[in-house]
Amino acid sequence: MTTTSSLFDLFGDLVIYRNLDALDDRLPRFAEAYADMGLPSPIPPRKLDAAYAQALAWLLERSRELAGRPPLTELVYIGDTMLNDGGAFTNLRAHTGWPGWCFIGAEKDEELAVAERNGLYQANRWAALAEFLGWVQSQGAALGAGTAVIIDIDKTLLAARGRNDGTLDRARVVAVEATVAGALGAQFDRDGFRRVYAVLNTTRYHGLTGDNQDIVAYICLMLSAELDTLEHLQAEVASGRLVDFRDFMAQMDAQPGRLAAKGLLALHQEIYGLVREGDQTPFKAFRRREYVETVSRMGHLPEHAPLAQRLVDEVCMTQEVLDVALWLKARGCLLLASSDKPDEATMPTPDLVARGYQPLHRTATHIVGQSIADLLPAQEF
Ligand SMILES: [Mg+2]
Structure with a gap:
């Protein structure tokens, strides 16, 4: 047992x-x-x-x-x-x-x-x-x-x-996706989001994201909302013109009309404000979702569940x-x-x-x- x-x-x-x-x-x-x-x-x-x-x-x-x-x-x-x-x-x-x-x-x-x-x-x-x-x-x-x-x-x-560590990673990825989907509603494009996330969630972009999942989630949200393209962002990083996520956020901040048109102005302002206060986990909606996705994977499988399934599905x-x-x-x-x-x-x-x-x-x-x-x-x- x-x-x-x-x-x-x-x-x-x-x-x-x-x-x-x-x-x-x-x-x-x-x-x-x-x-x-x-x-x-x-x-x-x-x-x-x-x-x-x-x-x-x-x-x-x-x-x-x-x-x-x-x-x-x-x-x-x-x-x-x-x-x-x-x-x-x-x-x-x-x-x-x-x-x-x-x-x-x-x-x-x-x-x-x-x-x-x-x-x-x-x-x-x-x-x-x-x-x-x-x-x-x-x-x-x-x-x-x-x-x-x-x-x-x-x-x-x-x-x-x-x-068993894949379970924690999956809970986080699901949380990022659900948060971006929730913020974008009908505009959300799952394949596009996954393509962007797979690129940005790598060590190659740690310089830009500070290896911070809140920032990865924020940038994925902005690219998913088509406020920038992945190709443009990659070119900016490769050329050294974009080295810090705060600069990316400032670029977004300079476009309040476009943010408002996507329904993202208030969310952007909340996150950007917290970043400027030094908060290292500024994307609160994402972190709250991560909590739900994590605890819902704890202790939830029945006693008789096969070990292989438990190792994949349960934290x-x-x-x-x-x-x-x-x-x-x-x-x-x-x-x-x-x-x-x-x-x-x-x-x-x-x-x-x-x-x-x-x-x-x-x-x-x-x-x-x-x-x-x-x-x-x-x-x-
Ligand atoms: Mg550890």
């Missing part, structure tokens, strides 16, 4: 999304706490910024105080991307001065390979978390009440990279990461979950609450993967 669990079961409300506002309302909002954290601005830093680690360390320390726990002395981090998770881990270890160890996992259909460098342990099996724990202990880690454990959510604890919890998290929790470690998703992609609006929707972290889903509980070191109490 497949069982279910939610992030709340593991972390309570100690879940931190992109804007660095903990869901636990005993912790202050980032906008109220940034000065206390020693940061210069209420605009939340990105995961790779040193300031992000500074904020995370502050939130860990405040969480520890609230729980009346002993001082934190070491760090364990579990994630799926060397750049983002490895970078955030390295920054956090440098900022705190604690010894620390980081697991970067994925499931790949190739021979088992494990690499270790500077406290970063990379493996192509999620089950290698068992060896990781043994390795961390052999390095002298106490793994107890003084250990802060940060677990990445997207494609780590949920939708394991290499196994599942990763058994191996869950086993390790439960093991660390049983030893008294302080567990915190971290995600790059913005609030709008994780919390229901009041009308969705009325229809029974729960925050993403309280939405239960099925657990899939290989149980490694029996491979973990025996607990000594």
